[in-house]
Amino acid sequence: DQQVKQNSPSLSVQEGRISILNCDYTNSMFDYFLWYKKYPAEGPTFLISISSIKDKNEDGRFTVFLNKSAKHLSLHIVPSQPGDSAVYFCAARDQAGTALIFGKGTTLSVSS
Amino acid sequence: DGGITQSPKYLFRKEGQNVTLSCEQNLNHDAMYWYRQDPGQGLRLIYYSQIVNDFQKGDIAEGYSVSREKKESFPLTVTSAQKNPTAFYLCASSEGLGYGYTFGSGTRLTVV
Numbered sequence: 001d002q003q004v005k006q007n008s009p010s011l012s013v014q015e016g017r018i019s020i021l022n023c024d025y026t027n028s029m030f031d032y033f034l035w036y037k038k039y040p041a042e043g044p045t046f047l048i049s050i051s052s053i054k055d056k057n058e059d060g061r062f063t064v065f066l067n068k069s070a071k072h073l074s075l076h077i078v079p080s081q082p083g084d085s086a087v088y089f090c091a092a093r094d095q096a097g098t099a100l101i102f103g104k105g106t107t108l109s110v111s112s
Numbered sequence: 113d114g115g116i117t118q119s120p121k122y123l124f125r126k127e128g129q130n131v132t133l134s135c136e137q138n139l140n141h142d143a144m145y146w147y148r149q150d151p152g153q154g155l156r157l158i159y160y161s162q163i164v165n166d167f168q169k170g171d172i173a174e175g176y177s178v179s180r181e182k183k184e185s186f187p188l189t190v191t192s193a194q195k196n197p198t199a200f201y202l203c204a205s206s207e208g209l210g211y212g213y214t215f216g217s218g219t220r221l222t223v224v
Contacts, residue, residue: 089155
């Protein structure tokens with residue numbers, strides 16, 4: 001049973017517009033959430049994170065929003081750039097301290 | 113420069129053979145992990161190790177084995193018992209269990 005779900009396998013956006021990537025989770029014991037970006041044949045790189053005690057975290061063009069009551073988080077990229085085209089993984093950590101649990105990923109394509 | 117190194121980048125194995133994937137880090141991280149990536153499946157946890165000489169099974173440990181004799185090294189052996197070993201394998205490390213990971217660049221294993 002998937003604890004971290006990314007229900008959109010792909011997203012296409014025009015350069016300069018906003019990209020919104022969504023992630024849902026089922027485990028209320030998750031206390032920390034992260035987004036990773038991955039290019040083909042490379043390892044994922046850390047993008048941004050948020051603690052469960054916050055509802056928003058911002059870093060440049062990237063903002064993550066957390067809605068605990070809905071068990072939902074989203075990553076906003078504004079403005080989107082062609083170099084943002086990659087697979088984005090949502091990940092979560094359990095309060096009990098375990099390895100990160102990843103979603104299946106969303107492939108973002110930004111066209112110029 | 114500190115980092116995490118996986119080798120080789122590409123590996124070919126004949127059916128029925130065991131093969132070992134290397135993962136070395138010089139980040140002084142305590143925790144290390146192995147994930148497998150398949151198309152449409154995201155990152156699935158194979159094994160993880162919180163400290164030297166200790167490791168735990170992840171969600172898909174069957175057909176795999178690991179060792180953690182040194183803090184810097186966490187090799188993964190894909191045994192002949194693994195029914196579908198062709199995949200992209202990612203090693204990661206972190207300061208503590210479940211904290212933000214640093215990933216290696218991955219090893220593409222193909223069974224021929």
